[in-house]
Amino acid sequence: MDGQKMELRKLRNFSDNINDTFQFIKQEFKPLFGCYIAICGIFIVLSSVIGGIYQRDSMVGFMRIFKGLDYQQRGFGDIFNLNYFLIIFLSTLSYVIMHIVIAVYFKLYAQNGKVSPTIEEVWKATIRFIVPIFFYSIIYGIITIVSVFFCIVPFFYFVVVFAPFTMIYVVEEVSFTDGFSRCFSLIRDNYWEALGIYFVSYLIYSISAGIVGIVVSLFAGGISYLTTKDIAAVTGIVTGTLNIFTHIFYVIFAVSVAFNYYNLVERLDGSGLLERIDSLGSNQDNAIEEQY
Template identity: 50%
Template sequence: MELRQLRDFSQNFNDTFQFIKQEFKPLVLSYFSISGILVLATGIVSGLYERNAMGGFFTGVMEGLKHNNSGYYESGPVRTLGSVFSPLYFLMLFLGGLNIIVMRVTVAVYMKIYDEKGKVSPTIEEIWKGVLRYTLPVAIYSFVLAILIVLGFCFCIAPGVYFMVVLAPITMVFVVEDASFGGAFNRCFALIKENFWISLAIYLVVYIIYSISSGIIGVVVTSLAGLISYFSTHNIAATVGVVTGIFSVFQYVFYIVFLVSVGLNYFNLSELHDGEGFVKTYR
């Protein structure tokens, strides 16, 4: 597939699934080879957190229902809050955010090498070198951009949505064009000019597709796992932990669909802005 070409709304979706179908094995294998341990750790921590939170919830409810002559005890809600905002909660957020960053860098590096090699699938070693090079800088500027987007949502939501759409391909710009943070930031605004609404529509629809796909398959698989866990342990909290852990893994895998669509839209915007087969380097 030629990545650097103009695409309309429907072509983006068709090419997204065509690229994933064509490159499914090397792309998924590369992702799990590089971040498999991180995915597994995120799933385990998510499962442990949900198990502890659910266990604390049931314990809080039962204690809250106890009563004596003076009325109900107040210890239930306090314990519930403690189980929600536990160290596992913040560890889960950290691992989840790091997982997303590694996924974005992996897909961006994969598409960059695929384009440079003339539509040839990159090797795991090539991708690994790119991931090592770009992950830390992407993690740093992702934190800064997250603050910017949150502030945008605080101002009537619309600025936050605008920043999310404009900055969606910034990892692709940073990796493909070897741009600095400032250069990649400015490049995103240059690319989105007169193409905001079509980009918003693409990202919104493909995100819905990703959510539905991961949801349907994830629910089927995790439901089976949950039934097996429940009939084995008869422990609702443990079952919730197993289901949450497995489902989080499916969510990360299907997120590749969204990232590939963003990458193809980046190449489309580059062609619209720079002309056929030409990308300026912003340093």
């Protein structure tokens, strides 16, 4: 880790969150992405490959109908097949694990002093939370999706409220009910600022992933087309490659959510300020003892 260690529990406004997000990623780049890729990599690749295969098969079916080789319309079972539900499962699992890894990294970062968390430390802590948080995410996801049918406003409200739920369960290690109520307690009186932070950080992540992912995907797709002349295969490669970069750049949004969690906790509890006051008191005591 290069430079002075960043303080997590402190008040941050909109610009502070964005600046600290990129400063933290820059400062912790090697150990952070080492843990991120080592633990999340297999799930990222699997979900991307399955997604690419599904898009390839979909393109094959479309091309057969377009060329008049297949006059049968695609039915429910052709669209919502095993690959479709496998994509949903792997995508959900990969995003859950990505959030857990980031949350665990921040938790260990606060505990380890000047030493950055290692892959082994992050993995041991991560496996404890995968199963419960995976099922918690399904519950939160259902609540958020159902809210769409009532009005679009509740949807955006729940998206913001539930954004830091992984940080809450990992850092505070609370029960499901306590974590659920904690989500609403933290966001109280801070909704609009949190919405702005999440929107901008998600926009930055999307643009970054889109630019890099599209360039690499078109390059890979171009090579594939020149060698195979198979449009369906090219579609699968482009989709899979783009999905990989989308998952990798997601760390920008996840880190921003983590920093805002600590900001919300500080606003509600003031624990960071109390810790600084205690440390000042202990330093003064040590200085007096040294005089004698």
